[in-house]
Amino acid sequence: MITFIINLDTSQDRWEKYKETECIRWRATPRDEVDELTNKKMISHHNYPLYKHLGRCACFLSHMNLLKHIVQNKLNDVLILEDDAVKYDDIPDGYSTDGITYVGGWAHHKKMMNNEIIILKDEKGYHKKGDYRILMTMSYIVPTWQVASKILNYIMNKKRYRAVDIMYDDLPVEIYYKYPASFIEDTCPSTIDIKKSKRADHKYMVH
Numbered sequence: 001m002i003t004f005i006i007n008l009d010t011s012q013d014r015w016e017k018y019k020e021t022e023c024i025r026w027r028a029t030p031r032d033e034v035d036e037l038t039n040k041k042m043i044s045h046h047n048y049p050l051y052k053h054l055g056r057c058a059c060f061l062s063h064m065n066l067l068k069h070i071v072q073n074k075l076n077d078v079l080i081l082e083d084d085a086v087k088y089d090d091i092p093d094g095y096s097t098d099g100i101t102y103v104g105g106w107a108h109h110k111k112m113m114n115n116e117i118i119i120l121k122d123e124k125g126y127h128k129k130g131d132y133r134i135l136m137t138m139s140y141i142v143p144t145w146q147v148a149s150k151i152l153n154y155i156m157n158k159k160r161y162r163a164v165d166i167m168y169d170d171l172p173v174e175i176y177y178k179y180p181a182s183f184i185e186d187t188c189p190s191t192i193d194i195k196k197s198k199r200a201d202h203k204y205m206v207h
Contacts, residue, residue, distance in 0.1 A: 001141075002024065003021075003022070003079040003081060004024050004066060004078065004079070004080050005018050005023050005025050005026060005081050006062050006063070006066065006081065006082050006083060007027070007083040008027075008083075010030070011028075011083060014083035014084065023081075026062070026066050028059075028062040029058045029059075029065065030058060031054040031055055031057075033058070033061075034057040034058055038057050038061060038161065039054070039057055041158075041160050042056060042057045042161045042162070043160050043161065044056065059137075059164055060161060060163070060164045064152065064156065067151060070142060070145050070148040071152060073145075074145045075145055076144045077141075077144075078141065079103070079139070079140075079141050080139070080140055080141075081139050081183065082137065084186040085104060085138050085183040085184075085185070085186070086184055086185065086186045087183055088104075088180065088181055088182060089181065089182045090182065091103055091178070092125075094125070095141055095178070096126065096174060098143075098173060098174045099143075099171070099175055100140050100143075100151070100168070100173060100175060101143070101175075101177065101178060102129075102134050102139070102140045102175070102177040102178070102205075103140060103141060103178045103181060103183055104136065104139035104140075104181045104183035104184060105138060105165075105181070105205065106134070106136060106205060107120050107134055107205065108132060108133045108135050109133070110131065112133075112166075121179075122179040124180065126176050126177070126178050126179075127176060127177055127179060128174065128176055129175040133165075133169045134165075135165050135166075136165055136185070137165045138185060139181075139182065139183035147173050150171075150172050150173050151171055154172050155167055177205060178205075179205055180205060
């Protein structure tokens, strides 16, 4: 499995834990490199601070640019990790090749304003996503470059963009997840919102 770590130049401390591994560092897009088209197409509430809006844009571009790289180089069996991912469990063989598989993240209602906790308690292994969202693009598997191409073409042709994990809820490929999660979020501050607190472990599809 090819593993990419999305990491900002200003967050070299987060890369340290991967430095001696076979993981490949993918340079994350910083706020000051967000292009005007993405800035205009990205939807944020009117009272959403600009630095957070640009952080959302930058995160979106980081993932889209990596998908482009996967397609251009016809890479298969790719694990994408954001640099705050912490290993919780192994990744066994057997994930599907017709869509993405989340190996971390947390379940949320389709209605984003509904914050009632959804706790997934499944048999160990891989499952098709139900009628809920899986939030965070902290850790997911792209099995083939063809799947990456379908995702990339679908998203980039949208008239408007939303946060990347919101857009991943509506893809032209299947969506799966592994239980228990293979990765949970580190306790380091968010690079999009420095005031954001980390979520409780029970939301990370682990117990």
